Amino acid sequence: MYKLAVIPGDGVGKEVMEEALKVIRVINDRESITLDYEIFDWGSEYYLKYGRMMPDNGQAILQEYDAILFGAIGDSRVPDEVTIWEFIMPIRKNFKQYVNLRPVKLLKGIESPLRLSEEIDFVIFRENTEGEYSDVGGLMFQGDQRELAVQNTIMTRQGIAQLTEYVMKYAKAHHYTKVTNATKSNAITHVMGFWDQVVEEIFANEVLAYEKIYIDALAAYFVERPERFQVVMASNLFGDILSDLGSAIVGGLGMAPSGNINPEKEFPSMFEPVHGSAPDIAGKGIANPLAQIWSVALMLDHLGRKDLHDHVVFAIEQLLLENKTLTPDIGGNATTKDVGNAFIKKLYR
Incomplete structure (x- = not known):
């Protein structure tokens, strides 16, 4: 029971x-x-x-x-x-x-707004407990011309590694062959650079195919050719946005579980x-x-x-x-x- x-x-x-x-x-x-x-x-x-x-x-x-x-x-x-x-x-x-799982699957009977003939069936894994959704920061000089806000992104080796290891095991267990890492390390150099480093250390000796795609390009690829994806992993914020976009191409939020x-x-x-x-x-x-x-x-x-x-x-x-x-x-x-x-x-x- x-x-x-x-x-x-x-x-x-x-x-x-x-x-x-x-x-x-x-x-x-x-x-x-x-x-x-x-x-x-x-x-x-x-x-x-x-x-x-x-x-x-x-x-x-x-x-x-x-x-x-x-x-x-x-x-x-x-x-x-x-x-x-x-x-x-x-x-x-x-x-x-720490794992947020969101399937993006175009079920039979639903027509995608993309009008694609290919099958859309992939899974998004989002780091769910830290990253951009960390309640660290604050306000200063409220109401003053100097008013400012700071919101810190927290990435830990443990947080990144435990998600990556789960993604790797899931991909193997479900016979996927490729994992896509959503990043923006070319501009967010410290935290996303660290994210890429830990992810790539874990995938270094794996037989799974691995690719790294910057988040802006990845959002475009979701619309242009979503059939190419199998498993996508992302930080808290990136995964949140990508999974809503993913649901939009397979029937909308009413067809999106997590x-x-x-x-x-x-x-x-x-x-x-x-x-x-x-x-x-x-x-x-x-x-x-x-x-x-x-x-x-x-x-x-x-x-x-x-x-x-x-x-x-x-x-x-x-x-x-x-x-x-x-x-x-x-x-x-x-x-x-x-x-x-x-x-x-x-x-x-």
Whole structure:
């Protein structure tokens, strides 16, 4: 039995999570696995009521679970720096979720805006606990003509090396032959130069093909020839931007799952859709639940059930190919609940 902490969060997170829980309940009924889950109402509503995003012992509570299934965070009534730095970042950093995994796969039934005939199927790995998203810096002389801001990027040998080693093992295990390193060491000479140095030390004696591409050119290549990529690794900021661009070429954020992974399983890993709380459509019942459902598949893979991961992704593809029950973001007019119910029928047809 696996214990799951479920945090629907804000906005459409609550809506798409309802459909993901349907999937979990059906899997519990049909498969030789038990996913016992508990729902926590933490997030912006909790903050407005109690002045904090989660209880003081929230992380201690979460640590007792095997995995976290998360919806979305963000509310116009709560500053972004609160929702990010008092919720998402502490979980990622304190639970050593140093790998952010985002598949970029054009499923059958989805037409890319790039109108390419080639297959798009690669994985982006983002360093998830340091780099550009380090809360180190500050302001001086506020309100004065001398006012200035400093934000420091922190790169450590351990942080770079542990991501690189994970990427290398993943590539071999999944029969990939090439890894692309996203960098900008020609201009950001110190931290990105150090990033390249550590990455290349680890790949020096590897049979995997390795290439280094500057981030500006890499963004262009994602649009011009995305079929050339297999595994892409990047720093926290670069990986964040590239993975959103990647999702845009394979159906949009509603088709973009992710995993925040602690490979050693010393702490629970967290799985979530990339799309965020989407306040512009929250409450309308039209959010695409497939990214949240695909995140369930990533969680199942992490828990050792790749067979169930593949089964869920296959069912998503069958739903898309049928082209009858889709949300507006991918060309349909169905509701979130309609898509969730139709998916269940495809999962165990």
